[in-house]
Amino acid sequence: MRRAFPVWILLILILSACGRNASPAGTPDSVILASTTFLADITRNVAGDRLTVESLLPIGADPHSYQPTPQDAARIADSRLLILNGAEYEHFIEPLLENAGGEREVIEASAGISPREDAGGEHGVDPHMWLDPNNVVLYAENIRDGLARFDPASAAVYRSNAEAYITELKDLDSWIVEQVSQIPQEKRLLVTNHESLGYFAERYGFTIAGTIVESFSSGASPSAGQMAGLIDQIKSSGAPAIFLDASDNEALARQIADETGVKVVTDLHLESLTEGPPAGTYIDMMKHNVMLIVEALK
Numbered sequence: 001m002r003r004a005f006p007v008w009i010l011l012i013l014i015l016s017a018c019g020r021n022a023s024p025a026g027t028p029d030s031v032i033l034a035s036t037t038f039l040a041d042i043t044r045n046v047a048g049d050r051l052t053v054e055s056l057l058p059i060g061a062d063p064h065s066y067q068p069t070p071q072d073a074a075r076i077a078d079s080r081l082l083i084l085n086g087a088e089y090e091h092f093i094e095p096l097l098e099n100a101g102g103e104r105e106v107i108e109a110s111a112g113i114s115p116r117e118d119a120g121g122e123h124g125v126d127p128h129m130w131l132d133p134n135n136v137v138l139y140a141e142n143i144r145d146g147l148a149r150f151d152p153a154s155a156a157v158y159r160s161n162a163e164a165y166i167t168e169l170k171d172l173d174s175w176i177v178e179q180v181s182q183i184p185q186e187k188r189l190l191v192t193n194h195e196s197l198g199y200f201a202e203r204y205g206f207t208i209a210g211t212i213v214e215s216f217s218s219g220a221s222p223s224a225g226q227m228a229g230l231i232d233q234i235k236s237s238g239a240p241a242i243f244l245d246a247s248d249n250e251a252l253a254r255q256i257a258d259e260t261g262v263k264v265v266t267d268l269h270l271e272s273l274t275e276g277p278p279a280g281t282y283i284d285m286m287k288h289n290v291m292l293i294v295e296a297l298k
Ligand SMILES: [Zn+2]
Pocket: 064, 128, 194, 195, 196, 216, 217, 218, 271
């Protein structure tokens, strides 16, 4: 019996170390839900091992066209903390929240960032703030403050995790500045499916030369007149490429490429991470996109 005792203790230690809830006593042990994969990654960087963070949307889903499932409603109902991008990005969330019942805190990651708007104001606001890492510094600060309110006992840990992650985000910004310096100023022209790279363009000195869909969302289809207009814009601007997210339909871009001779770059990851490389984390996703843009435009 005396020899069995330490083995038994060891087994308990192994079991508790393997448990998914590594939280210390007093920490809320519920799962934290973030709306999208990149927000879940940003949140994990701040939460560290104190909280379990999951993404509501699966990898590869386009948030603009996302249709929630009954399981989503159940996951929202079970959550006590929900992290959203905000700026009208989660168009699917209102009915889910209404039906879920219960109470949860909501952190809006983009709170405090003034959104871009289109000239006519008819397309609402541009939610793609995360495509400028300087905005993600603010996301990390909002998430840090929200986690600290949710779990005050670990506030110091969230503060120091956020500080380390913000250093990585600033390094990413410097890296992007250095990379895009390879592209001559007159070639810094972006054509995309919908207007997703506006914040990126403003930060790194690009011009949006055109979009297939005149919208901040992927939902709409262009008219024949809009297609003709875009072909003219591409020819007159000299934009050499059309950049698509991996989830975008390629057909219209191929049609435009046939008429203009530009290349189509199909595998940017702007709205979702990938399982492992090339865009397994938010930072890797940005690096992957920047390398593709530099390669096509330099
Ligand atoms: Zn988008």
